[in-house]
Amino acid sequence: MVTLHSLPHAVVGAPMAGGPSTPSLAAAVSNAGGLGFLAAGYKDAAAVAEEITRTRDLTDAPFGVNLFVPDTASTVGSGTSGRIGEALAYRQQLAREYPPELLPLPDPEDDDGWDAKLDLVLRLQVPVVSFTFGLPAREIMTALQDAGSAVVVTVTTAGEAAQAVSAGARILCLQGPGAGGHRGTFDAAAEPAAQPLTELVRGVRTISPGVELIAAGGICTAAQVRTLRAAGADAVQIGTALLLSPEAGTADVHRAALQDPQFTHTALTRAFSGRSARGLANRFMAEHPDAPAAYPLVNQMTKRLRAQAAAAGNPHGTSLWAGTGYRSAAPEPAAAAVARLGSAAGVP
Template structure:
């Protein structure tokens, strides 16, 4: 079974659903000594299978696939309908129709688990909670290393009890969704290093550090506080191999966008992205309802991306987005690891 300590370079390209994580990115990061993840969220099982085949046709290196655990939250149906009515105005601007509210969506979870078991994917990471214990066992029984993404010590304890192989500890500064186990939970603000100190002090499992890691100094710090590897997403968004939309990549370097905020406006779940006009207009009225809001805003976001209008897009990004570079993923891994080794030598 795969172990993160076996990586030549302890840098992981985070799974970024919605397009940024591509087979090209996975292969490039692996070639540089790290490890990449495919993001199965929002993709059909057939599309995920095609990406797995693509990666395996080009590398023998280990890689991971991330899946979303189905949500079991109850939500305020009237609040969601009010939010849909509010979204009619931006939808009209793009000449599109909004879908009806989707009451449930398990993102093909069972089918994706079947696929990952069949394909014996080296690493499977879980986001938004924990599945049934037998699901974890099925994956482990065929040699998949199972990683639970956690944001608190309590979530980490639940993951250890569930029998996973490793924890991905996600701090508050990372881009995209916080992986809180419940939709309605407000994400904590405990800094990543403090979370690492808390969890590694008792956890018997290896820990991967994620969230706001952007340079060699932060890599060394995370490793010094018990992490066996670091996971970065925002750092790879502008890479050659990233599948992020052109307007998203451009916004990361646009001086007009000066800060990130945590918002429910796009998906109903807390997620960090560049502050833009859509968030300003809708943040105060967005209810805690995922994936209902995700599906309602999806056509607006797609239309905005097609017309390259970043103010109506979910521009997911961590707090250190200004450090992103337009470069190949392999060069980014090499630069970060060179910085880490230089920083470690200086601190030593």
């Protein structure tokens, strides 16, 4: 079974749903001695299977697949009326600005193909399976581990870390406040924790000395890597640092925005998805500061809006996920980023 200590470079390529994570990127990170990841979110099981096959064609090294844990507070039978009502009210607000046909009605029964994807990663014996947005059941983690897969659970607080360890997790991805994209909080409606990543790593290492820890969130420099390793991280995870890599599937509008001086900072928003996420601060985020905590319903409603804006090259109408270290991202091959940061990661 894969362990972080078995990696030539203690660098994990973050799973980035929505396009950036590709088989080419995952394989490039793994071939460079890190641990590459595919993002299964927003894809059906057949598409994920194709990506796993393609990744295996490109590398013999271990890689991982990330799954989104369904938000049970947004599924039928779990008190959905409040969140559905909030999402529909937000849709009415957006319909005053955009054509209704670009705002499909949300589907509270959509669980992102959870069961089919679980069956897939079990059947294909993916080397590493990670989970974001919640804690899978103990029996799910046990089944994966029995099949030979290492299991990673994304957490954002020491409390979530304790829950995951109690449920059988042996590897945790500790996501700090500087992370680009969605925060992995177990409760989508909760305000995301602001504890600095180094403090989170140090605290979880103290209470869970036998668990492997991946530090994630805004990491783009060797100095950050050395600090996090010294705090107790076994590996670091990079995502924003890979967005400009040629192997990444980052959209053209996103690539351009990351290098455009008009975008001066990142900010947290629920405007695009209903779940707190960090991206380059743009007009859509500024115009919708009070979007409801109704993931994945809001995400479903704005998908066409975002796609249309991206196709038109409009950076102010789509999500531009990025961590706080985005200015350090470079248009370099993924292997170069892994080697540069992996060199620092080798110094605890």
